[in-house]
Amino acid sequence: MVTAHSATQPSTTLYDCQDPPVLQNGFRNAISTTYNATVIYSCNNGYTMFGESSITCLDTGNWSELLVNCTINDIDECLKRNTCHYNANCTNTDGSFKCECQNGYRDQVGVGGQRCADVDECAFDGDFFCMHALNQTRVCVNIDGGYVCVCNKGLTGSKCETDIIECNDTTTCGPHADCTNTHGGYSCACPDGYPQGNSYLGCFDCQDPPVLQNVFRNATSTTYNATVIYSCNNGYTMFGENCITCLDTGNWSDMLFNCVIKDCQNPPVLQDGYQNATSTTYNSTVIYSCKPGYRMIGDNSITCLNTGTGANCW
Ligand SMILES: [Ca+2]
Ligand SMILES: [Ca+2]
Numbered sequence: 117m118v119t120a121h122s123a124t125q126p127s128t129t130l131y132d133c134q135d136p137p138v139l140q141n142g143f144r145n146a147i148s149t150t151y152n153a154t155v156i157y158s159c160n161n162g163y164t165m166f167g168e169s170s171i172t173c174l175d176t177g178n179w180s181e182l183l184v185n186c187t188i189n190d191i192d193e194c195l196k197r198n199t200c201h202y203n204a205n206c207t208n209t210d211g212s213f214k215c216e217c218q219n220g221y222r223d224q225v226g227v228g229g230q231r232c233a234d235v236d237e238c239a240f241d242g243d244f245f246c247m248h249a250l251n252q253t254r255v256c257v258n259i260d261g262g263y264v265c266v267c268n269k270g271l272t273g274s275k276c277e278t279d280i281i282e283c284n285d286t287t288t289c290g291p292h293a294d295c296t297n298t299h300g301g302y303s304c305a306c307p308d309g310y311p312q313g314n315s316y317l318g319c320f321d322c323q324d325p326p327v328l329q330n331v332f333r334n335a336t337s338t339t340y341n342a343t344v345i346y347s348c349n350n351g352y353t354m355f356g357e358n359c360i361t362c363l364d365t366g367n368w369s370d371m372l373f374n375c376v377i378k379d380c381q382n383p384p385v386l387q388d389g390y391q392n393a394t395s396t397t398y399n400s401t402v403i404y405s406c407k408p409g410y411r412m413i414g415d416n417s418i419t420c421l422n423t424g425t426g427a428n429c430w
Contacts, residue, residue, distance in 0.1 A: 312366030
C-alpha cells in the first residue's frame with residue numbers, strides 16, 4: 117500500500133560555509149565547504165606555520181576562526197659574501213636584504229648597492245666641496261670614497277676654514293722673539309732689549325758681560341741699553357770709565373778702564389835700623405831690624421794699605 121505523502125514534506129538544507137578564508141603566504145585544501153567540512157591550511161615554501169592548521173564549517177554556517185599564520189624563514193643574506201658590493205652596506209630584512217652604497221660612493225647603474233663607484237667630489241663645478249667663505253686658494257683632491265681639501269699653509273679643517281695658532285708652539289719663533297698670530301699665518305719679532313738676531317731663529321741681547329781679574333761687576337740686566345758698573349777690588353785704583361753699555365749691535369761697549377794696584381813706594385827710613393823691602397805694592401810687608409848695638413822697641417813690620425798712596429799708605 118502506498119502511503120500518501122503530505123503536500124508539505126519537511127526538507128533539510130545542509131549548511132554551506134562558502135569559500136574559506138585566504139591565508140597569507142599559505143594555501144588551503146578545501147574539498148567541501150558544507151557543515152563539518154574541514155579545510156587544511158599549509159604555508160608556502162620558505163614559511164613556517166604557527167597556530168591551528170585547520171578550520172571547520174560550523175552549524176552557524178560560518179567557518180571556525182582561522183588561528184594560523186605563516187612566518188617567513190628568514191636567511192641573513194648579509195652573512196654571505198658578495199651579497200652587496202664591497203663599497204656598500206648590507207642590511208638584512210625579513211625575507212630579504214638591502215644594499216646601500218657607503219658615503220662617498222654611488223651606484224652607477226641605479227641598482228642600490230650593487231655597483232658602488234667612487235664619487236669624484238672635485239669634479240663638481242666651482243670646487244663646491246672645498247669652498248669656504250674666505251675664498252682662499254685651495255685644492256680639492258679626489259680620493260677613493262672621499263676627498264681632501266689641501267689647504268694653504270697656516271690653515272686647516274675640512275674646508276680650510278680654521279686658522280692654525282702657530283704661536284701655541286713655543287718653538288715657532290726663535291728664543292726671546294715675540295710671536296704674533298694672524299689668520300693663515302704668524303709673524304716673529306725681536307722685542308725691546310733683544311735687538312740682535314733673526315726673530316725666526318732667535319733674538320739676542322749682550323749676554324754675560326766680561327769678567328776681569330781684580331774687578332768686581334754689578335750686572336742686573338744684559339738687554340739693550342743695560343749698564344754694567346765695574347769696581348776695582350781692594351788695593352786697586354780705577355783709571356778710566358767704570359761702566360759699559362749694551363749696544364744695539366748686541367755687543368757691550370768697549371771697556372775703557374783698568375785697575376792698577378796701589379804702590380806705597382819707598383817705605384819710611386828707620387833711624388839706626390834697616391829694612392828689607394822686596395815689594396812696595398798693596399799688601400806688601402816690610403820688616404825692620406836695628407843696627408848692631410840698638411834694641412827694637414815696638415812692631416818690627418809695616419804693610420802697604422789701601423788707604424792712600426805713596427808714603428801715606430804704609
Ligand atoms: Ca671621492
Ligand atoms: Ca695663524
